[in-house]
Amino acid sequence: MIDVYGMSSPNVLKIVVALEELGLEYSFHHIDIVAGEQYEPAFVALNPMSKVPVIVDHQGIDGERYTVFESGAILIYLAEKAGKLIPQEPRARMDTIQWLVLQIANVGPTFGQHNHFLRFAPPGNDYAASRYRTLAGRVYDTLDKRLEVSTYLAGEDYTIADIATYPWAAMYHEAHGMRWDDHPHLRRWCDLIAQRPAVIKSIAIHDEITANDPALRPDRSPDGVDRLFGRGAYARK
Numbered sequence: 001m002i003d004v005y006g007m008s009s010p011n012v013l014k015i016v017v018a019l020e021e022l023g024l025e026y027s028f029h030h031i032d033i034v035a036g037e038q039y040e041p042a043f044v045a046l047n048p049m050s051k052v053p054v055i056v057d058h059q060g061i062d063g064e065r066y067t068v069f070e071s072g073a074i075l076i077y078l079a080e081k082a083g084k085l086i087p088q089e090p091r092a093r094m095d096t097i098q099w100l101v102l103q104i105a106n107v108g109p110t111f112g113q114h115n116h117f118l119r120f121a122p123p124g125n126d127y128a129a130s131r132y133r134t135l136a137g138r139v140y141d142t143l144d145k146r147l148e149v150s151t152y153l154a155g156e157d158y159t160i161a162d163i164a165t166y167p168w169a170a171m172y173h174e175a176h177g178m179r180w181d182d183h184p185h186l187r188r189w190c191d192l193i194a195q196r197p198a199v200i201k202s203i204a205i206h207d208e209i210t211a212n213d214p215a216l217r218p219d220r221s222p223d224g225v226d227r228l229f230g231r232g233a234y235a236r237k
């Protein structure tokens, strides 16, 4: 059994998709990041960065309990455990790792910042908003160019690189003010992945996670939101 700690988030959806694709048994636990549950000692013991997702595999490495944080590391762990979704052939394996790392280093951080300045920042951040829109556009363009010449990100096989990237591209492309006409190959790939039974099931599970996420409740604490975003009294002096 694998315990998954998470919330409504593309980084968490990645893990649900991988678990569903691999048919691994898991149990989901909400972490309320507005209430600050990520800073409780029991959670910090699982992830020193105080972020979700985290998994605890009770039959992990050597059969012992094993904890993994960082969504990219979790995807590698699950794929290695099951012997699927990461090719063994050296070239295909390295291609998978490169595109997975591109997601972790570029897609997540850049889309996350673009989202923040587009939806959550107070007015008066034109420089940052424009910078992250430009950088996000560059990432979408890069994915589109790759998918013009390759069925999936790492080649002809569906891998953890696709699982890592799909939730971000599918959830945010339109919300980020991008136009599908500019990214037809990305759209073809999104449509292809959206048909996978494990993805359909995972999105339904994620919709339920979203509906029950305490961090999204209308009565959530404004102070907790300030702490999450590092602003107001929580801004570092």
Ligand SMILES: N[C@@H](CCC(=O)N[C@@H](CS)C(=O)NCC(=O)O)C(=O)O
Binding pocket: 009, 010, 011, 012, 033, 038, 050, 051, 052, 053, 069, 070, 071, 072, 108, 228
């Ligand atoms: N690089 C991390 C990013 C994880 C992340 O940013 N998690 C957010 C939710 S999507 C979080 O836990 N935020 C709480 C906080 O920063 O206090 C990963 O890929 O796992």
